[in-house]
Amino acid sequence: MYLAIDLGGTNIKAGLVDEDGKIINRAQRPTLAHRGYEEIAKDMALCAIEAAETAGVSMDDIESVGIGSPGTIDNNRGIIVYANNINFRNTPIRSEMQKYINKPIYMGNDADCAALGEYVMLKKDMKSFVFVTLGTGVGGGIIIDGKLFSGFNGAGGELGHMTLVKGGKKCTCGRKGCYEAYASVTGLIDATKQAILENPNSYLASLCKNNLEEVGGKTAFLAAKDGDELGKKIVDEWIGYVSEGITNIVNIFQPEVLAIGGAISKEGDTILKPITEFVEKYRYSKDVDQTRLEIARLGNDAGLIGAAFLGKH
Amino acid sequence: MYLAIDLGGTNIKAGLVDEDGKIINRAQRPTLAHRGYEEIAKDMALCAIEAAETAGVSMDDIESVGIGSPGTIDNNRGIIVYANNINFRNTPIRSEMQKYINKPIYMGNDADCAALGEYVMLKKDMKSFVFVTLGTGVGGGIIIDGKLFSGFNGAGGELGHMTLVKGGKKCTCGRKGCYEAYASVTGLIDATKQAILENPNSYLASLCKNNLEEVGGKTAFLAAKDGDELGKKIVDEWIGYVSEGITNIVNIFQPEVLAIGGAISKEGDTILKPITEFVEKYRYSKDVDQTRLEIARLGNDAGLIGAAFLGKH
Known part of the structure; x- marks a missing residue:
């Protein structure tokens, strides 16, 4: 025990x-x-x-x-x-x-x-495993040969802090254009709020009664599910950012399994399918066994x- | 033997x-x-x-x-x-x-x-080591706990193929905006040629007698050493791209040592000093021991x- x-x-x-x-x-x-x-x-x-x-x-x-x-x-x-x-x-x-x-x-x-x-709960002798959490920030955990890898000083695995858009959006870490600034749920909420401000009469805006404080990570997904084009556009763009970073991580680590976690991962196939298609299309090494992408299983x-x-x- | x-x-x-x-x-x-x-x-x-x-x-x-x-x-x-x-x-x-x-x-x-x-030639029991080569492309090699790490399928470590500029310059791998497209010597030569085309009467252009085929990885460095502003601008921008990617790699791996290789690394402190300053300024975890950046020692x-x-x- x-x-x-x-x-x-x-x-x-x-x-x-x-x-x-x-x-x-x-x-x-x-x-x-x-x-x-x-x-x-x-x-x-x-x-x-x-x-x-x-x-x-x-x-x-x-x-x-x-x-x-x-x-x-x-x-x-x-x-x-x-x-x-x-x-x-x-x-x-x-x-x-x-x-x-x-x-x-x-x-x-x-x-x-x-x-x-x-x-541990995948109960498989994986040679390498990467976990990416999409939450307030973007976190990462890397397991190589059954052991946690976090660099010589314990501070590694900061997958959210790789530049994805040089000179882009300000990140909390002081750099510009970090993966986290775009692919976190915070990034998704920012994009949703911006779209509502620019489209106050949209279906998307009506979902939160034009109150920006009501906007959450699910808002754009809800609108998209109801067939709203603006919601769909925001979701697609967000998934595009997420996918770019996941592809980077696959090119660098080629893990046997890469699991995506965080509350937003409950969207399941709605995000997993397009991310997987993107990675398959743009990954560097196409002639080798592929990393299996999964939604995390355990939640909190x-x-x-x-x-x-x-x-x- | x-x-x-x-x-x-x-x-x-x-x-x-x-x-x-x-x-x-x-x-x-x-x-x-x-x-x-x-x-x-x-x-x-x-x-x-x-x-x-x-x-x-x-x-x-x-x-x-x-x-x-x-x-x-x-x-x-x-x-x-x-x-x-x-x-x-x-x-x-x-x-x-x-x-x-x-x-x-x-x-x-x-x-x-x-x-x-x-x-091996550093002859030190390093816990982790990353090697980045800046050449025709950008290559990488990762050593963790004394063992080469290249993913479960042997195809990992493609450090040149992380997006640095989403939607940016076309890369040979089919994606846009890869680190390699900017930070390789090929990227540097492209930028130098472009500057010469735009500034045919510049000192930089005179160095290769306005013959684009004469442009090499050293051309902009030579101009910069002679005090040429255009050459200096190209070198600074290229080092900026190199530094962004190195900072990403430090945030992800936090290796004990990161060595920079490729023929261009013979520029020595001219590139190592500004890269080190950039990494120290923008790395994510500032309260821990720092990765030591070095120029590779062995050449070919x-x-x-x-x-x-x-x-x-």
Whole structure:
């Protein structure tokens, strides 16, 4: 049995996870991110212990504890190097947690953990696997020979931060034209809002009653499904950006499987089919076995399941 | 001792390489690419044997033979899947060569071999290393945990074929706006020619006597060194494209060392300094150890040395 912690800006979520990646029990506490790291680390430990004990599982039966955290993680040193939304900087989370838990504690970036979770649950001895999440940003996780790859300093796999449009839209990272600025759900929402401003009498605008605050990642997809041309145009353009980046990733990694995650991936074949067609048409090496593109399977639990298996991968 | 073969469209080059990566002896034959693969494979084998025997080394003292070839290579099956400039397609080079050489034969892509050669000669236990060659195209080689990484099908590492300018310049691969279309020496030469056409009375134009066929990768660099503004502008723009792609690669791989190769890398600090400054300014994760950028050290021999060590990595 494993314990996993998903550290977020709002909540600390803990899970008791079995060998098959099944979440047996859960516990949750607020992060209260303004507190000192000692208190947060204590709550992380107690929350994990709670997930075990309320399921009647003794800590003696726990093999290891895994932590998924936003930001840049250094598992070797057991620190969170930098996490913007919790205001951690070179924070020694592992040593602090080990005051309460005497088990091996492994740490990883939350996108990496989600990738690992998806990988583990595919239950296949894949040589390489890439996970791309389309959310507020664009995140990535890379698994090579069964091991998470994140560069020599733990900061790699930033698939959202490759320039796709040199000199293009400003990205939160300070560069211009990053993949994330276009292919994230934020990018899709921006494009939808822009279209509504330019077409206030459109069907698309009516879907959110001309209130830009009502616009979400689904708005353009809903309009497109109702046959609206403007909605279809926005969706097609967004899928075009997503596909360009996925093709880049295929050309660079040629992974056995590339899975697309994030809430928007629930659109399923509506996005998977055109992305797959684009990649097949434009990928560099056409005479070799093809990367299999898939929609991610686990949803929000991927991070927790992956964190549980950090010690193994 | 190892034997290495660098298979090119024009020549077959063979080398006898010692444990330290030193090339002890060489041999060469024309590829005569129009011939059947049986004859080419035979010449590859005989050329390698010649490199050993003319150095007085018996084949008994050879550990293995490595082949670096352009195109897509499948080492597991011992075939060249596809090599455009020799017209090979699913060609069983290994089994054919083993008619003449009874040693383990390993095969790899030439850019991968060059990366491996540079890696081996850095003689350091690097966790990850990326090699980017700026030549006719832009090639890449990736080494993770001491092993070449080229995806599940051997076709990965195509760093030149990520879109940098969506909808931009046509690339030889069929897509638009690839990194290679801008950052290759071909891209630099194109930009130089264009500037000369637009400025026939410029100093830059005088350097090649207004003869576009005289334009090379060095032309704009020469003009810039002489203080010519037009030359400087072309060089700066080209370095800007190169830097964008290198920053992408750093964000994705965070390798311990990234080496830049190809004949143009002889410009040394003239290109390394501005690229390094760009990467430091725009890389995503600033709070972690930095990738060390370097100019490649081996020149044309990298491929031969890397091929020799294919069996070990």
